[in-house]
Amino acid sequence: MPGPAVPADANGSGEGLLDAVLADVMRDTGASVGLVFLLPPGERVLRLVLASGMSREIAAPWARVPVNAAIPVADAVRQRRLVWLGSQEEIARRFPRISIVLPYDFRVAAAPVADGTTVWGGIVLLWPVSHSAQLSAAEQETITTCCRRAAPLLEQAAASGRPLGPADEPRLLPALHSPEADWAQAMAALDCTERLPVGCCALDLDGRLIYINPAGAELVGAGAASLLGKRPWEVLGWLHDPVFEDRYREAVVCQQTTSFTATRPPDIRLSFRLYPHDSGISVHITLTGGDPTATTEEAAAPSPVGLVGATGLYHLTHLATALAEAASVQDVVELAADQIVPAFGPKALALLAVKDGRLRITGYRGYSLELMDRFDAAPLTSDTPAARVITTGVASFFTTFADLKRAYPPAVHQDGMAAWAFLPLIVSGSPVGSLVLAYDLPRPFPPAERAVLTSLTGLIAQALDRARLYDANYTLVRSLQTGLLPHTLPRLTSFDVVARYRPAGHGIDIGGDFYDLIICTPTTAAAVIGDVQGHNTTAAALMGQLRTAVHAYATTGASPGEVLASTNRLLVDLDPGLFASCLIAHLDHTHHRALLATAGHPPALLRHPDGHTDTLRVPPGLLLGIDPDADYPTTEIPLPPGAVLALYTDGLVETPGTDIDDSTNTLAGHLTAAEPENLDALADALLHHAEQSAPRYDDIALLLIRAYDRP
Numbered sequence: 068m069p070g071p072a073v074p075a076d077a078n079g080s081g082e083g084l085l086d087a088v089l090a091d092v093m094r095d096t097g098a099s100v101g102l103v104f105l106l107p108p109g110e111r112v113l114r115l116v117l118a119s120g121m122s123r124e125i126a127a128p129w130a131r132v133p134v135n136a137a138i139p140v141a142d143a144v145r146q147r148r149l150v151w152l153g154s155q156e157e158i159a160r161r162f163p164r165i166s167i168v169l170p171y172d173f174r175v176a177a178a179p180v181a182d183g184t185t186v187w188g189g190i191v192l193l194w195p196v197s198h199s200a201q202l203s204a205a206e207q208e209t210i211t212t213c214c215r216r217a218a219p220l221l222e223q224a225a226a227s228g229r230p231l232g233p234a235d236e237p238r239l240l241p242a243l244h245s246p247e248a249d250w251a252q253a254m255a256a257l258d259c260t261e262r263l264p265v266g267c268c269a270l271d272l273d274g275r276l277i278y279i280n281p282a283g284a285e286l287v288g289a290g291a292a293s294l295l296g297k298r299p300w301e302v303l304g305w306l307h308d309p310v311f312e313d314r315y316r317e318a319v320v321c322q323q324t325t326s327f328t329a330t331r332p333p334d335i336r337l338s339f340r341l342y343p344h345d346s347g348i349s350v351h352i353t354l355t356g357g358d359p360t361a362t363t364e365e366a367a368a369p370s371p372v373g374l375v376g377a378t379g380l381y382h383l384t385h386l387a388t389a390l391a392e393a394a395s396v397q398d399v400v401e402l403a404a405d406q407i408v409p410a411f412g413p414k415a416l417a418l419l420a421v422k423d424g425r426l427r428i429t430g431y432r433g434y435s436l437e438l439m440d441r442f443d444a445a446p447l448t449s450d451t452p453a454a455r456v457i458t459t460g461v462a463s464f465f466t467t468f469a470d471l472k473r474a475y476p477p478a479v480h481q482d483g484m485a486a487w488a489f490l491p492l493i494v495s496g497s498p499v500g501s502l503v504l505a506y507d508l509p510r511p512f513p514p515a516e517r518a519v520l521t522s523l524t525g526l527i528a529q530a531l532d533r534a535r536l537y538d539a540n541y542t543l544v545r546s547l548q549t550g551l552l553p554h555t556l557p558r559l560t561s562f563d564v565v566a567r568y569r570p571a572g573h574g575i576d577i578g579g580d581f582y583d584l585i586i587c588t589p590t591t592a593a594a595v596i597g598d599v600q601g602h603n604t605t606a607a608a609l610m611g612q613l614r615t616a617v618h619a620y621a622t623t624g625a626s627p628g629e630v631l632a633s634t635n636r637l638l639v640d641l642d643p644g645l646f647a648s649c650l651i652a653h654l655d656h657t658h659h660r661a662l663l664a665t666a667g668h669p670p671a672l673l674r675h676p677d678g679h680t681d682t683l684r685v686p687p688g689l690l691l692g693i694d695p696d697a698d699y700p701t702t703e704i705p706l707p708p709g710a711v712l713a714l715y716t717d718g719l720v721e722t723p724g725t726d727i728d729d730s731t732n733t734l735a736g737h738l739t740a741a742e743p744e745n746l747d748a749l750a751d752a753l754l755h756h757a758e759q760s761a762p763r764y765d766d767i768a769l770l771l772i773r774a775y776d777r778p
Contacts, residue, residue: 082231084220086240089117092213093192096206098176099322099345100193101240102126104140105221106186107232109758112401113140113188114233119240120193120345122273124378125316126237128168128385131405133398137162139177140189147186147725149210150177153200168385171321172196178210180217184733184756187221190214195322239272241346266352270341274298274315283352288331305331309380311339316378318343328355382406383523390530394537396420399530400430403502408432411520413504415484417442419453420492420500420531426453433505438482450475452489457498462521463489464512486510488520492528499531551611556584559592561656562772565746567754569718569767579606579647580716580768581614585621590657593621593630596714596770597649597668600690609643613691617651627651627664628701631688635666635699638692646690650714654706654772661706664699666691669717669727672735674743676709680735711743712772718765719757746771 085103093101100120104113113132132138134145139162143150152158152175159166165175174194180187190213224231260267266283268276276294284291287303300306300315306329314325318341326340336355341348386406393399400418407416415433419426428443447454452463452475465471465487468480484505492500502524549568556564566582579599586592595617599606616637620630630651638647650668652661663671663683667690671683688699706712713734720730737756741749750771757767 082238085117085217085231086238088213088217088220089119089190089240092190092209093119095209096192096194097198098192098194100191100320102129102140102191102237103188103217104129104132104144104191105188105231105233106134106144108225108230111135113144115237116188116231116233117240118237120272121319123236123239124273125169125319127408128382128389128406130237131401136392137164139165139175140191143177143179144181144186144189147179147181147722149202149207151202152176153202164385164388167388168381169316169320171317173321174198174200174202176202176206176210178214180214180221182218182222185218185222187218190217193320268294268299268350268352270299270315270348270350272319272347274300274312277347283350286331286335286337286352286354288335303331305329312378314339314341315348316381318348382411383519386523387526390526393530393534395541396429396531396534396538399527399534402530403527404430404432407504407523411504411516412506413488414507415482415505417453417503417505418500418527419503421447421457421498424448426457426501429500434482441481450477452487453501453503456489456491456501460491460493460498462491462517462524463487464517465489466511467509483507486512488512488517490520490524492524492531494528494532499528499535502527551607551614552581553583557586557592559584559586559654561590562592562654562774563746564594564770564772565750566771567750567767567769569754569758579610579645580718580766581610582714582768582770583614583618584770585618587622587624587653590655592654593617593627594652594654594712594714594770594772595621595649596716596768597647597666598716598768599647600645605643606645609638609641609645609647612641613638613647613649617649621651621653626701627653627662628688628699631664631666631691631699632697635689635691635693635697636695639695643692646692648690648717652712652714652772654774656774659705659707659774661704661712662701663704664688664701666697666699669715669720670731672713672715672731672738673704673706674711674713674738676707678739680739682731682735706774708775709743710774711738711746711749712774713738713753714770714772716766716768718767719753719769721765743773746773 089101089103092098101118102115103117105116106113111134113134115126115130118126129138132141134141139150139152152161155166155172158175173196175191177189177191179189190210192210221231260280263280264282266280266286268279268283271277275296275298279291279294289303294302300312311327311329314327317323318325322343324340324342326338328336328338330336338353338355340351342351386402389402389406390399393402403418404416407413417431417434417439418429420429424447425444426447428439431439445451445454447457452471456463463474465474467486471487472478482505485508486506488504490502490504491498492502552568556566564584568580579601581597583595584592585595597613599610599613613634616634617630620633625633631649634649648666648668650663650665650671652663652671654661663685665685666688670685672680673683674680683704685702686700689697720727720734722730734753737753741752743749750769753769754767
């Protein structure tokens with residue numbers, strides 16, 4: 068298999084270098100399809116930026132992949148390991164959303180593009196079933212090497228101020244063709260094909276016809292000029308059956324020969340065999356019955372626009388399953404935009420929600436921010452199509468601007484589009500918003516398409532309704548959790564202290580991470596950090612009880628070990644069925660020291676005044692809540708002026724697929740390399756490192772303490 072072509076600028080631009088990496092790994096592993104995803108800094112959504120061997124339309128469901136989605140590339144990024152799926156059955160079992168959109172038999176591998184600290188994205192490769200059900204050691208090494216090559220390219224681009232980011236749609240890497248034949252050979256091949264008594268044609272990867280010989284044109288009953296540049300099933304009504312388009316998709320994805328038969332009216336049976344290649348598909352057309360020269364009135368084909376194609380149906384099914392997993396309103400908006408645009412062809416989309424008697428723009432694609440600001444917050448009483456469909460509950464379709472102008476005389480043509488669909492979003496009889504689809508060409512909106520779009524809005528409306536409840540619950544639980552944490556930290560005369568808390572990026576689960584700073588005497592204080600097992604309101608409530616208990620015991624002058632022992636006995640008595648980790652540092656400015664005790668908590672880090680950092684692996688005690696007689700030894704460490712003590716919860720260092728000791732050492736390295744004078748900047752830098760290195764699924768609490776000489 069020759070593989071994709073490498074652009075001429077492959078040794079120059081960052082994009083060209085990334086193209087070369089994908090081309091090389093596809094060539095060296097024999098993969099038929101390659102996809103490259105990037106994870107933009109600070110985001111939790113992988114963006115498809117480069118594809119080879121597959122059209123944009125087929126790849127559209129994965130244009131944006133949340134890192135927590137049940138998708139192979141998301142798993143690879145989260146777990147920082149290669150994911151291999153060797154059969155259709157395994158794909159269906161582990162990743163059902165893939166099987167819904169691509170119900171074919173192929174092999175797939177997904178691998179993260181990452182360096183020691185940062186995940187930059189991922190690569191996905193597909194093979195036909197002729198490939199072994201197992202990935203060979205050589206292929207694994209090739210893929211790993213490819214990812215190792217890609218990571219520094221992305222890092223260098225980011226460091227130079229020109230990071231490779233996602234475009235409006237992924238770029239397509241063309242297939243590598245054999246050296247061009249000379250003109251005489253090309254003409255001879257064309258003459259040969261033209262003389263053949265059997266029909267043949269060529270499709271590109273997007274399914275568009277780029278050549279058909281005279282015999283083929285006669286068999287399908289249409290001139291070559293009317294077919295070139297178009298998908299056959301879209302212009303030949305008798306081919307507009309989802310099964311026929313599905314055979315084309317299967318050939319592209321699986322790189323296996325497929326076939327089907329179709330009846331050209333009135334009764335001409337034709338056989339089509341599709342032979343895929345990485346540059347397109349060759350189609351062999353033969354007669355299986357009937358008269359190919361029939362020109363009776365019955366042969367007139369119905370308009371194909373009255374039907375919905377296979378790709379559209381797959382996108383619709385995929386959207387339905389994806390919406391079932393969508394949590395927040397923004398998740399619903401992103402999914403709707405990503406799936407509707409490729410499936411139904413609008414050039415622009417806007418999703419509006421009803422709020423306080425007005426229509427608020429909650430998401431859009433293809434429109435400018437300036438235009439959206441102009442329409443945002445329009446009253447429900449305004450005489451606009453988007454408002455009217457909400458009050459009437461009836462969708463409106465305008466095939467041209469003239470149609471829109473007749474229905475709404477004050478309308479001004481502002482978006483440059485040619486046709487529009489305004490669809491109400493209604494749940495249990497109550498309007499929750501509207502969906503606007505705009506097309507750049509006049510569109511007839513036949514009954515079948517109107518019915519599908521109407522059904523689609525029902526799915527979106529229900530998902531939005533669930534998402535609003537989710538967002539409300541999320542706000543409630545986060546308010547509860549933050550309400551149980553200190554609103555401000557007390558000011559100490561001899562220590563600078565800063566705290567940071569970051570909730571997990573997804574889910575309404577409420578964590579049990581907590582921290583506190585307790586003044587014990589004018590020259591001593593206790594810094595506390597802990598994490599209750601579980602992510603629910605029970606964990607949050609127990610976190611509040613533990614924080615109160617630790618605060619009460621610490622103010623009695625007890626040592627950290629004694630405070631933990633007392634708190635442990637209390638937790639055992641409460642018997643909540645949950646455990647907790649906790650670390651207490653008793654800060655003593657007079658003696659320039661700290662007394663530490665831990666109950667199964669991640670070790671503190673100490674950055675010495677000279678810059679080097681130690682991991683303080685003090686004698687551990689059991690988690691709180693297990694054994695009422697557990698002992699918690701107290702360890703003394705020096706804490707001279709200029710030293711920085713870092714206490715944190717495991718969310719700062721836990722990364723799937725990475726040993727926690729390695730992550731802790733990496734964090735210590737960042738602490739060593741940082742400037743300690745500004746603790747706020749240092750805390751933000753450590754959080755930034757954690758968020759950039761891998762997606763985070765646990766809350767993070769962080770306390771930084773710096774000692775200094777001050778009376």
